[in-house]
Amino acid sequence: MRTAVVVFPGTNCEQDVAHALSSLGGEVELVWHRETDLSGFDGVVLPGGFAHGDYLRTGAIARFSPVMAEVERMAAQGLPVLGICNGFQVLCEAGLLPGALIANRDLAFICRFVDLEVVDNDSILTGSAEIGQRIRIPLNSYEGNWVDPGKTGRIVLRYLGDPNGSQHAAAGVANDGGNVVGVMPHPERGVDELLGSGDGRVLLEGFLHSLVPA
Amino acid sequence: MKVTVEITRRPEIADPQGTTIQRALHDLGNNEVMSVRVDRVIHLEVDGDDPAVVQSRVEEMCRQVLANPVLEDFSVEVTG
Numbered sequence: 001m002r003t004a005v006v007v008f009p010g011t012n013c014e015q016d017v018a019h020a021l022s023s024l025g026g027e028v029e030l031v032w033h034r035e036t037d038l039s040g041f042d043g044v045v046l047p048g049g050f051a052h053g054d055y056l057r058t059g060a061i062a063r064f065s066p067v068m069a070e071v072e073r074m075a076a077q078g079l080p081v082l083g084i085c086n087g088f089q090v091l092c093e094a095g096l097l098p099g100a101l102i103a104n105r106d107l108a109f110i111c112r113f114v115d116l117e118v119v120d121n122d123s124i125l126t127g128s129a130e131i132g133q134r135i136r137i138p139l140n141s142y143e144g145n146w147v148d149p150g151k152t153g154r155i156v157l158r159y160l161g162d163p164n165g166s167q168h169a170a171a172g173v174a175n176d177g178g179n180v181v182g183v184m185p186h187p188e189r190g191v192d193e194l195l196g197s198g199d200g201r202v203l204l205e206g207f208l209h210s211l212v213p214a
Numbered sequence: 215m216k217v218t219v220e221i222t223r224r225p226e227i228a229d230p231q232g233t234t235i236q237r238a239l240h241d242l243g244n245n246e247v248m249s250v251r252v253d254r255v256i257h258l259e260v261d262g263d264d265p266a267v268v269q270s271r272v273e274e275m276c277r278q279v280l281a282n283p284v285l286e287d288f289s290v291e292v293t294g
Contacts (some may be wrong), residue, residue, distance in 0.1 A: 001216055057282055064279065093282065100284040103230045149284060165228065 001128040001211040006071070006087075008051035008062050011188040013084065013188065017047045020188035022199065026208045033065040042211040043124075044071055045082035046087025048140070048186060058086060058101060058143050059093035061084040080210045082126040083178045085141055088173075088182030092146075097173055097182045104141070105165025112183055114163055114195060116171050120156040121206075123178040127185075128206035135199045137190035138174030139163060139171075140214055144184040146170045158182060179210070215268050219256040221255045243294045256280060265292040 003021055005032050005104040007014045018028045031038065033051075038044060051062035052106045062068070068090075075081045075096050100159075104110060116135040118126050129135070135157070146153075146166040157172030172183035190200030223229050227231040229251050236250040262268040269292050
């Protein structure tokens, strides 16, 4: 079971994601955004950062990186595709998830722990968690305010409280099949109590459990 | 040819930047300001002779990448 962690120019959370997944037993490889073949991988993560400088709009340029054709193929085949923070923005721009992410309601860059509630556990991120389970992990974003004018998104994680104005307090959103998930807070930064929380483990374990032989 | 693209956020989508600027204008005593929206203007120089063709090509580019159809509308003006 191999997971590709995509590195765009400006990505900065790839080592955290690789470390977190490896510590949970995952086999992880960093993949440059110009890669055109992910056939050896069973799942893919788009980590946080500022892909292509977030120029034009967050994720707008990244969605045309060569690797995205493979990400789209994997999403269509039902394989696990997880976007964290900037990765969530890229998946929305690519049309793999509904809606878009705009600036936080109060125009503040939010960098603190937030409390979440699992509201749907039929997804590659929440599959190992219980509905109603509380998760405390860091939020670290300026454009984390999810808007979904078409109201087609399936919310899997919700903020307790309303840190950024996100529609229905959505923190994590899945596609219909549940195999493509975007999450704005960072589960990979919450895998060790030493750093404030281990609550992210159950989410990343869910991701690893969702990997099936290609 | 010179082309100006204006990308505007749909009225139903919140514009936190506009709201913040409006608040600042009010704080400075400009209480007649009823609404502020911040949009984006992109200037392009495009190789071509036929304004209609250039117009149509840049509109395609707007749909492809320059605007996000979930959030934004666009207008294209070929200025010669």
